[in-house]
Amino acid sequence: MSENREERYDPQAFETKWREKWLETGLYNASSSDDRPKYYCLDFFPYPSGAGLSVGHCRNYVPTDVICRYQRMKGKNVLHPMGWDAFGLPAENEAIRRGRHPSETTREYAANYRRQMELIGVGYDWSREINSSDPDYYRWTQWFFLLLHRRGLAYRTSGYQWWCPDCKTILANEQVESGKCWRCSETVTKKELDQWYFKITDYADRLLEGLDRIDWPERIKMMQRNWIGKSVGATILFPLEGHEPLEVFTTRPDTLFGVSFMAVAPEHPLVGALTTAENRAEVEAYVTEAMKQQEIDRLSTEREKSGVFTGSFATHPLTGEKVPIWVADYVIMTYGSGAVMAVPAHDQRDFEFATKFQLPIKPVIRPAKGELDDPLTEAYQEAGVMFNSGEFDGQPSDEGGKAVTAKLAEAKQGEAAITWRMRDWLISRQRFWGAPIPMVHCEQCGVVPVPEDQLPVKLPEIAEIKPSGTGRSPLANVDEFVNTTCPKCGGPGKRETDTMDGFACSSWYFLRFTSPHTENAPFDEKEMTYWAPTDLYVGGAEHAVMHLLYARFWTKVMHDEGLVPFDEPFPRLLNQGMVHAEDGTKMSKSKGNVITPDSVVERYGADTLRTYELFMAPFDQPVTWSDQDIKGVHRFLSRIWRLALEAGELAALDDAGIDPASLEPAQLTLFKEIHRTAARVTDDMDRLAFNTGIAAMMELLNKMYLHHEAHGMDRVLAQAVKMLVLLTAPMAPHMGEEIWERAGGSYSIHQQPWPSFREEMLQRETFQLVVQVNGKKRDAIDVPTDIDADQAKEQARAAEKVVPHLEGKQVVKAIYVPGRLVNIVVK
Ligand code: ANZ
Ligand code: ZN
Secondary structure (H helix, E strand, O other): OHHHOOOOOOHHHOHHHHHHHHHHHOOOOOOOOOOOOEEEEEEOOOOOOOOOOOOOOHHHHHHHHHHHHHHHHOOOEEEOOOEEOOOOHHHHHHHHHOOOOHHHHHHHHHHHHHHHHHHOOOOOOHHHOEEOOOHHHHHHHHHHHHHHHHOOOEEEEEEEEEEEOOOOEEEOHHHEEOOEEOOOOOEOEEEEEEEEEEOHHHHHHHHHHHHHHOEOOHHHHHHHHHHHOEEEEEEEEEEEOOEEEEEEEEOOHHHHHHOOEEEEOOOOOOHHHHOOHHHHHHHHHHHHHHHOOOHHHHHOOOOOOOEEEEEEEEEOOOOOOEEEEEEEOOOOOOOOOOEEEEOOOOOHHHHHHHHHHOOOOOOOEEOOOOOOOOOOOOOOOOOOEEOOOHHHOOOEHHHHHHHHHHHHHHOOOEEEEEEEOOOOEEOEEOOOOOOEOOEEEEOOOEEEEOOHHHOOOOOOOOOOOOOOOOOOOHHHHOHHHHEEEOOOOOOEEEEOOOEEOHHHHHHOHHHHOOOOOOOOOOOOHHHHHHHOOOOEEEEOHHHOOOHHHHHHHHHHHHHHOOOOOOOOOOOEEEEOOOEEOOOOOEOOOOOOOOOOHHHHHHHHOHHHHHHHHHHOOOOOOOEEOOHHHHHHHHHHHHHHHHHHHHHOOOOOOOHHHOOHHHOOHHHHHHHHHHHHHHHHHHHHHHOOOHHHHHHHHHHHHHHHHHHHHHHOOOHHHHHHHHHHHHHHOOOOHHHHHHHHHHOOOOOOHHHOOOOOOOHHHOOOOEEEEEEEEOOEEEEEEEEEOOOOHHHHHHHHHHOOOOHHHHOOOOEEEEEEEOOOEEEEEEO
């Protein structure tokens, strides 16, 4: 081996070779016929874009790959699949922009993604690759649509929908961000259309409850909770003369005695009837104006309140007082009942409204301790104690609210109620590039589901896929597609031309991976039961409410149907941090600051890129790319390489063959260091703390080089090298494989057991550190042998018997005599 000693670390010389061998030997192909415990690790379903992968994307794929390699070495049967979320708006828009067909571009882009993923050495089981735009796949997406329909969870209705004039399609609520399209940032408008919905609101309670049983970042759970938006309170009926009573939803029934006006949404069906002749012109003008506003603006707390009086009054259900009814656009028709009992003293919006229109502000809740400002300068919105509330005076908000509700319920004037912020999931898209909704419209039979044995309803092969701009799908122009026979009566029928939102495809893909080639079902029951649910799910935080909520919903439906034994698909979720460009901004094609894995691999090799991705920051933290730091990582790998080549036939070395009692002191120190590092790295791997794990290995490597200088390549150092090669194998899989082979190991290093460590080697040796203050001994404490000066001084100052001698004094300096004492000089 000596001729190799000077061979420099040149990843280009061997990385490709190993990647080819992994593929050839199917090293990462998983099988359920295996005695080891399973480990299903999944990355978010990527949509392959024309730009390809950046080093930012690698921050998702490299860590999960490392976890999978680690779990495999720990004896798990690992499944790590990859596939393409190919349907949907982004893919279609990009194809149109390039004047190409999405079926062509998505195939091309997916192939490029795969090439890049292979380039960075990610060990996916490619035998399970899926593409959501393949008829073999979307046939089952359509099958699930029929399942939801059969269970009463898919329905069609007409309504005003968000419309993106640029994408020329309807958007779901959650795809409108601050009044803009989530994809193209165009300001959205409204359009009335017949649409298909999934009744996700039926599952609101369970979607909320399930969050308590899953291990997800708290931030993501919070976003889902807010999105679901459970509000507990009461509905209260305010009698009207000559009409059914006006129903309001309130979270604060304890404030009922403070109502000074009612506010109804401009769209409220009673507006016309409640408006008196002399107010009609003004009310109509106001309503027309309000309809043009965006909901988001209407809800804004910044906005000056506006409204008009209808001329009518409601009757307070408990006091019998007359309460004026106003129309106000801060009341939203789609929430609660679209009407509010306004309590200006305790709701800030009502307060601003009352102040502007000089309506009474009547406080009825005071703080449990202290007094309300008199007069109020803003609403007192907290809970407190009821007053000015008749028989309820003195009751705390909570119980008082319940008592008020109970009293109303007795008189049939109200009841306890829950309102959800969440709306049903709008699933229709008037676009080409999606799974056609498998329904037929028949004049005789109405809307008829396509029988399962006629699936898939395939997209026609047409060249012109641009949205027509009329609000209808381009499929509506394809007669061969539209005209069909009714599955029920056999008469002429017309196919539904809407396609499904792309999020339908990603709501079940994690199950398809368990048996991607199953032909008679969406997945094979046995395989699904073996692999699912996922053990770890990793992706970006931007999918907090859409994909993750929809997939949870579908899983619960499947659970209810008896298709899967669990009702949460992703028991453990992690979000990786973003990688910013070196100038600190987001990497984007338009800014021209995207760094591709291709360029980095060409320069440094895939293992350096991988190790740097892991070392750059804690896994879940955002980070800025640094060309300087990546060089340091490259040097780290080169130094392992050099020692490993010198150590020679490492593979056969056996840690158990070393008797610590027989070692020289320097060897024993290094031997302990090896075990301590193995223990630390193992713990760091379990916590996904890759960066600290790598730092620990860098420290060990420094100590190994010092040992090498003093003692050469002895038996203990060789053992250390072997340990380090195994510990770094998941991060630098190519180098590990190359060293392992040269060291006489059998293929593959990735199938070797993870290094174990001897517990008894972990204890740190200590010595007695004497602590003096102004030269006088005050204490003696046990500290680790390898303590450094700063730590020694710090611990000395904190020693129990030393502290009293430092009180009120100023520490001038502290002197550390290594291995013996610290003297603290004070004045
Ligand atoms: C009286 C009241 C008194 C209220 C008080 C609050 C404080 P969340 O928590 O978001 O569910 N509200 C009800 N329906 C509304 C609608 N369609 N548009 C705008 N506001 C509406 O909010 C519930 C509260 O928002 C309800 O409780 C109601 O005002 C208002 F001291 O009723 B409250
Ligand atoms: Zn029919």
